[in-house]
Amino acid sequence: MTLRVLAAMSGGVDSAVAAARAAEAGHDVTGVHMALSSNPQSYRTGARGCCTLEDSRDARRAADVIGIPFYVWDLAERFHRDVVEDFVSEYAAGRTPNPCLRCNEKIKFAALLDRALALGFDAVCTGHYARLAGGVLRRGVDQGKDQSYVLAVCTPEQLAHALFPLGDTTKADIRLEAERRGLQVADKPDSHDICFIADGDTRGFLAGRLGASPGPILDTAGNRVGDHDGAYAYTVGQRKGLRLGTPAPDGRPRYVLDISPVDNTVTVGPREALDVHEITGERPVWLAEAPGGPVPRGTGPFSCHVQLRAHGEVHACTAELDGDVLRIRLERPARGVASGQAAVLYAGDRVLASATIAATAGAAV
Amino acid sequence: MVTYLDHAATTPMLPEAIEAMTAELCELGNPSSLHAAGRRARRVVEESREIIAEAFDARPSEVVFTSGGTEADNLAVKGVFWARRGADPARTRVLVGAVEHHAVLDAARWLADHEGARVEWIPVDGLGRVRPEALREALGTGADVALATVMWANNEVGTVQPVAELAALAREHGVPFHTDAVQAAGTLPVGFAASGVQSLAITGHKIGGPIGVGALLLAKPAEPLFLDPVPLLHGGGQERDVRSGTLDAPAIAGFAAAVQTAARRRDAEAARLAELRDRLVEAVRAAVPGAVLNGDPGDRLPGNAHFSFPGCEGDALLMLLDAQGIACSTGSACSAGVSQPSHVLMAMDTGAERARGSLRFTLGHTSTEADVKALAEAIGPVVERARRAGLT
Numbered sequence: 001m002t003l004r005v006l007a008a009m010s011g012g013v014d015s016a017v018a019a020a021r022a023a024e025a026g027h028d029v030t031g032v033h034m035a036l037s038s039n040p041q042s043y044r045t046g047a048r049g050c051c052t053l054e055d056s057r058d059a060r061r062a063a064d065v066i067g068i069p070f071y072v073w074d075l076a077e078r079f080h081r082d083v084v085e086d087f088v089s090e091y092a093a094g095r096t097p098n099p100c101l102r103c104n105e106k107i108k109f110a111a112l113l114d115r116a117l118a119l120g121f122d123a124v125c126t127g128h129y130a131r132l133a134g135g136v137l138r139r140g141v142d143q144g145k146d147q148s149y150v151l152a153v154c155t156p157e158q159l160a161h162a163l164f165p166l167g168d169t170t171k172a173d174i175r176l177e178a179e180r181r182g183l184q185v186a187d188k189p190d191s192h193d194i195c196f197i198a199d200g201d202t203r204g205f206l207a208g209r210l211g212a213s214p215g216p217i218l219d220t221a222g223n224r225v226g227d228h229d230g231a232y233a234y235t236v237g238q239r240k241g242l243r244l245g246t247p248a249p250d251g252r253p254r255y256v257l258d259i260s261p262v263d264n265t266v267t268v269g270p271r272e273a274l275d276v277h278e279i280t281g282e283r284p285v286w287l288a289e290a291p292g293g294p295v296p297r298g299t300g301p302f303s304c305h306v307q308l309r310a311h312g313e314v315h316a317c318t319a320e321l322d323g324d325v326l327r328i329r330l331e332r333p334a335r336g337v338a339s340g341q342a343a344v345l346y347a348g349d350r351v352l353a354s355a356t357i358a359a360t361a362g363a364a365v
Numbered sequence: 366m367v368t369y370l371d372h373a374a375t376t377p378m379l380p381e382a383i384e385a386m387t388a389e390l391c392e393l394g395n396p397s398s399l400h401a402a403g404r405r406a407r408r409v410v411e412e413s414r415e416i417i418a419e420a421f422d423a424r425p426s427e428v429v430f431t432s433g434g435t436e437a438d439n440l441a442v443k444g445v446f447w448a449r450r451g452a453d454p455a456r457t458r459v460l461v462g463a464v465e466h467h468a469v470l471d472a473a474r475w476l477a478d479h480e481g482a483r484v485e486w487i488p489v490d491g492l493g494r495v496r497p498e499a500l501r502e503a504l505g506t507g508a509d510v511a512l513a514t515v516m517w518a519n520n521e522v523g524t525v526q527p528v529a530e531l532a533a534l535a536r537e538h539g540v541p542f543h544t545d546a547v548q549a550a551g552t553l554p555v556g557f558a559a560s561g562v563q564s565l566a567i568t569g570h571k572i573g574g575p576i577g578v579g580a581l582l583l584a585k586p587a588e589p590l591f592l593d594p595v596p597l598l599h600g601g602g603q604e605r606d607v608r609s610g611t612l613d614a615p616a617i618a619g620f621a622a623a624v625q626t627a628a629r630r631r632d633a634e635a636a637r638l639a640e641l642r643d644r645l646v647e648a649v650r651a652a653v654p655g656a657v658l659n660g661d662p663g664d665r666l667p668g669n670a671h672f673s674f675p676g677c678e679g680d681a682l683l684m685l686l687d688a689q690g691i692a693c694s695t696g697s698a699c700s701a702g703v704s705q706p707s708h709v710l711m712a713m714d715t716g717a718e719r720a721r722g723s724l725r726f727t728l729g730h731t732s733t734e735a736d737v738k739a740l741a742e743a744i745g746p747v748v749e750r751a752r753r754a755g756l757t
Binding site for chain 1: 751
């Protein structure tokens, strides 16, 4: 079936090949580059994968080569509000957000998709490494590149209008294909870090927006063992850069266990104290009840695997949807689980559900 | 079949211009060379200069060839500023119409940022017109003003400015006046001498000539008011020592052929386009009752129709029309391709929403009744669809 497809084109190699594949599949494809900053130079300089004038030009040239119409859509306001400001306020609240996930949820498959549907398109196509067929979202075949984790936050309604043409291919083959197709972006470097933090200095970015807010670093007994310039700069599980003045009595390394924005404290302790057995997730998204889906909503506790951060390992667990809360009990403890990240449930390579990590509990619970 | 409603961006070349230009492309000669080949090329350039001068009521020596309208505007604004301030350091004010093209606007801003100019924007009314009283007020005694500049007709909303009146006012105050007549040159009776301006910018590709060639009509510095601009480009001094660079004889020949053809047909063509434009306006209003025509309803460029479609995003309208083979414009786009709310509409005080939902349709020598019909059929459903997508 020929669909009217809007291909989101960042200017990188993945979205360019995705658009080319959609066009080759016979769809009526239009390329759109999302301008995510009202000043295109402000987020990044140099072509690093998105957000610059150069990227906009690269996307346009790719569209020329593919032979599809191309436009730039200004989504800077929405991006700033729903992704950048959300990122800052999540850190301020002591959580560790994943902005790529938020961008998929609020921008690519919300602002962009809504506008596309209203303008007569049937679907949005992106260069994500994930497989999607019949409403079933699965990991991409390239283990190292798999992006199902950052897509698991999309609802079945959003995914019903999504195309991910790259899920069955490895990144290395995509680069070769780009070259074969004559796409100039074939050897453009991957974008790794957060697109709106130009120099990769997340701590500096947050400090610039939240200001210095000095406070104590405490051990689990409540003793002051150091100082910080802002609790927002820390992530649960972090070990480096703590600059603790008082050594631990046992001389062993200490890790960030907890961030408390209310009293502006960071609590550190031994590695074992990071062990998490139970996770509570909020805002759950259920993807497992599609036709043939293994776990209808409302099923009791079921066994599956959970991934707790992008490109993180998976953990065997038992999960249950309890009203608006997803409860996850891990078979073996996981370490360094940060609130604000997504917990994504998998059965093999199939995504079952996702939720935002709201609380964790150790063995004592 | 493409419905081309963007003649203000660029026009198809006239057959006469293609013929003159391609003929010259086959010839050899640098117009500045002294041998026979050079003399032959020089003759083409000078004949072209005479044709252009005659069409715009100027003397041949007042035609300075440039690479186009942007260079002509930059030369006039920066060059005259430098010359006038050089003659009297007190002259640092630059008076600029609020709805000027970026070629003038940004040249003036650059002078403010780098040369200590004090730029003042002359406000416009709701139709986009500079009122002479506003210029009079801005001029003051005129003693500290380097130059004033207001375009002949606006490139976005099409409103025609009272250039002769404004130029006379400036002259009364001892201030030279520049006008950007790039959009007006093809369809309005643009007379250089009668207008009383010091300089006037025109370009080839808006009137059926090639892209990449234009001219600054520049009064000779016979009176102390008119100082020749300080050059932007230094080199061989080919054009009256205010502009250097080997003269592009083929492009100049094509430019002159287009000017000559356009001038010959001008009155009849203007009447034809105005009638066609009026039908287009009627058809759009019939299909979209909420559409607002921007600019002066009567005193505007014959080929220009500029609308706001409340509740729509101009970008969405453009894309939907483009998908149906209808080419138009949302106004001025920045280098990233992200359109900012038009400074022209903002200066006219239309509000941001009316500015964001605006589209410009411009007719030219290839436009026909079929173009109007195609738009009339498409615009209603397109606006409805874009309205559903709303303002993101």
